[in-house]
Amino acid sequence: MGALCGSVDVDSVLGRRRSPRSVRARRGRDVTQSARRRRRPTMKDVAEHARVSVIFMNDLMAIGAMEHCREVGLRVPEDVSVVGFDDLPVSALLTPRLTTVRQPAHDMGFRAASALFVKSRV
Incomplete structure (x- = not known):
């Protein structure tokens, strides 16, 4: 399984990158090898290693x-399992549908604002 992300300078990307590593560590899998990579994986890596899962x-x-998988002849999900994050409405319109992680942004914002309000009153 691989995780591809954007800029590693963004806080949300840093948090999301830590999650798969912590799961692998809890399951007793070696995380040092992937942590020591000199470069981040690319879609070229995915195309060269069919039968993988990528988050x-x-x-x-x-x-x-x-789209890239279709262009290079890989079938989703038969050859490559693809998982997204954010649950954009468009993900339900794709064929095949995109497996995606829903992030309840409104609820998270409401809870954060409520916590700040309570803290400021103390």
Whole structure:
């Protein structure tokens, strides 16, 4: 399984990158090898290694990857499993549909604002 992301300078990307590593560590898998990579994986790596799963840090990147897979003759999900993050409405319109992680942004923002409000009153 691989995780492809955008700029590693963005806080949300850093948090999302940590999650798969922590899961692998809890399951007793070696995470040092992937952590020591000198470069990030690319879609070329995916195309060269069929029968893989790739998590993208947003749905737009996942949609682009699905298109690239079609262009190079890889079938989604038969050859490559693609997972996005954010659950954009367009993900339900694709064929095949994109597997995506829903992030309840409105609820998260409401809870964060509520927590700040409560904290400021103390």
